[in-house]
Amino acid sequence: MSKPVVLITGASSGIGEATARHLAQQGSLDLVLVARNQQKLDQLAQELSSEHAVDVVVHPFDLTQVDAISECLQVALQHFGRLDVVLHVAGAADFKAALDFTPQEVEREFQLNTLSGIRLSQVAAQQMLQQGGGKIIIVASMSGKLPTPQSSVYAASKSAMMTYAAVLGMELEDSGVQVTVVNPGPVKTAFFDHSPAMQTYIQNVERFALEAHQVAKLLAELVWQTKKLPYEVNLPFAMRLAYLGHRMCPRLARWLTLRFANFK
């Protein structure tokens, strides 16, 4: 890739914003930044383009409008003529008892965390196939692998996203379009600002929590990596081990989760 065109969703905050900064500091590229908050996107675009060798376009967009997602691709094509990497980072959660979710809340969380990623991957992959290659990097969550009480809808939406991406990656094997899923454990971002239950959770797990820049560094490495991408990255190491235990001894892992890892 000479000067890659990278589209980042969720670029107005947390992991997406940190990744945009990381990438801009590291090299020459064109960025398309997507999120709803135009003011934050404009500020970030202004900062990155004035300080680094990047051209930045912003696209304020609500990703729950799944049917209109090809707009994001069109913005990249209109401004830069191609799309090399999609970093699909946007997402949100609500932590509460499974029986308390309304159908509308379930639908909205799946639209954002699953359906938007499926649709964006489809339109991006079609474009990348025409171009001869590209990368689709999806941020899901360790929640989708290690579900815990109060995270039913979020965990299910991320689990569905990672399963879809795994199959898409297999279907596109050797096509030049690579698909990878990054599953972070808890990360200290504004993600938890939405409700008191979520703030309590991040306080409970603060000692294990990652910083946004740690995940951003990994995502940026995947963007620049020339050798084949792994199909999945799980972090931090302790959660990789926990996941291994969960696969090997599911009943014991469930018992341990309910007694010792029930932090929400």
Ligand SMILES: NC(=O)c1ccc[n+]([C@@H]2O[C@H](COP(=O)([O-])OP(=O)(O)OC[C@H]3O[C@@H](n4cnc5c(N)ncnc54)[C@H](OP(=O)(O)O)[C@@H]3O)[C@@H](O)[C@H]2O)c1
């Ligand atoms: N923080 C964690 O502990 C953690 C752990 C594992 C996985 N993750 C995943 O990491 C990703 C990033 O989370 P974060 O921690 O960086 O959270 P964050 O700081 O809250 O950022 C979320 C981003 O998603 C965007 N977004 C939310 N709803 C949107 C919508 N309807 N349309 C378009 N954009 C929307 C937000 O922008 P606007 O509000 O401007 O739209 C924001 O840029 C998410 O997919 C999350 O599930 C987070």
